[in-house]
Amino acid sequence: MTGPGQEVVPLPGCPTWPEEFATRYRQAGYWRGETFGQMLRERAQRHGERTAIVAGNQRLSYREFDSRVDQLSAGFYALGIKPRDRVVVQLTNIAAFYEVIFALFRLGALPVFALPAHRSSEINYFCSFTEAVAYIIPDKHAGFDYRTLAAQVREAVPTLQHVIVAGEAGSFTALSDLYASPTELPEGPRPSDVAFFQLSGGSTGVPKLIPRTHDDYIYSLRGSVEICQLDGSSVYLCALPAAHNFPLSSPGVLGTFYAGGTAVMALNPSPDEVFPLIARERVTITAVVPPLAMIWLESAKARRHDLSSLRVLQVGGAKFSAEVARRVRPTLGCTLQQVFGMAEGLVNYTRLDDPEEIIVTTQGRPISPDDEIRVVDEDGHDVAPGETGQLLTRGPYTIRGYYKAEAHNARAFTADGFYCTGDLVRVTPEGYLVVEGRAKDQINRGGDKVAAEEVENHLLAHPAVHDAAVVSMPDPFLGERTCAFIIPREAPPPAAALTAFLRERGLAAFKIPDRIEFVDSFPQTGVGKVSKKALREALSRRNAVLTPSS
């Protein structure tokens, strides 16, 4: 905590709330001056013998978890990691994920949350943009050796001093060697300090980094825990990638720790792995994206696992169709909760006791009474109540700007601090949001976000590509897939050569276009921009308007 007269120097490049708002959020009791490090300590003191984490054969009590975090923060510090140093964390759903991030929190070093699917293109960027000093990886996962990737990244990024491996370390530092005797650490972070960076789904050439503070994130946990009715008896199954904001904090594993419950980790979200875990650990709540919900629903009909402990199935990350939503309660015997959130902040939930019709047809309402919502037309004017427009939001856990992105922030936030979500929504008379579409140049591939411009830039680097435009195409399973329209320079290259080129450039697999179409020109809008709307329409008419170039 800061005493009177002590100056708070914010981390450079992280826009923050104006003092007037910060004061209001403190006075309202949203920001209570807690940090993650203290939160875990307090839970360990209160219920040390309860199980905090179950992962594979490993079971950690709160006391063991807390003391391993102390050991690891000592080890990180001894290695030279200091408060505010950035550390790119790319771990799978293992207990060490939480030991690592809490050790960094306690030290005041800042995790940058990468996803296991990210490859050299993304990781090089995260490490160099944040000037990371360390990169933490598993040895292998799903057939991919992260140490090979780390060797490349280390060559490319001069600030990177340490590669730390959970598992077989090879020539790198083994995470298991860093659990040291607890030592005195430098003064811990302040509640108003940035705690970590989340990644934005993004719509621009490179992903944006989202600075979240202890104060704001812990408030979103507290609100989520209350809405989702978590308590010490709750058992949360983490089946989505642990670093994503949804399974991390809505209420996710961090919300589960906040409530003193148990988090169960699944390395793979398939029913084969997850259903026996739900039965064995008596899981009460879990979170999935819509395609996974469909797989689970199909599978639950055919199998005889005991899923009776499950009380809530959360579905979010992409639009869940009302038709499938209606099947959740009869098939799984639990409540559906729709979750419409974003790593930038705002999270909306349907409430557990809402009428079934609201649960299946809306994407919920905000956590906080102080989440301000505006729905605006293309000129930024409020639409009439119930009309569809772009969602703008401001509130006690929504960021005021991305990390080191001044020019982009001027477009992505209004002058008075509202975040322009790029989502098209309408508000029902009951105050619930319904997601109707998207104004941002992004493809939502079953919850995985693909920024069109990022993929286009990679395609443009190919010598045979004159121009590229990436758009979504509807898909019954993922909701959307990606299609890249290409104007070739001369003869079009084989589509497989282009996708191989993107893989070699180290782009995450979910960003590789599902389909490639070669065309002579792009349809244009009235002002001469590429009309992606016309491209999408052309796709749905199966190339009726476009003349393939060969």
Ligand code: OOB
């Ligand atoms: C979650 O976070 P992000 O940052 O990966 O993606 C945010 C975007 C939203 O702006 C929206 O476009 C889309 O994902 N989205 C949904 C949705 N939930 C997210 N679109 C329609 N329906 C939904 N239910 O995806 C995220 C973060 C926290 C909790 C849940 C999801």
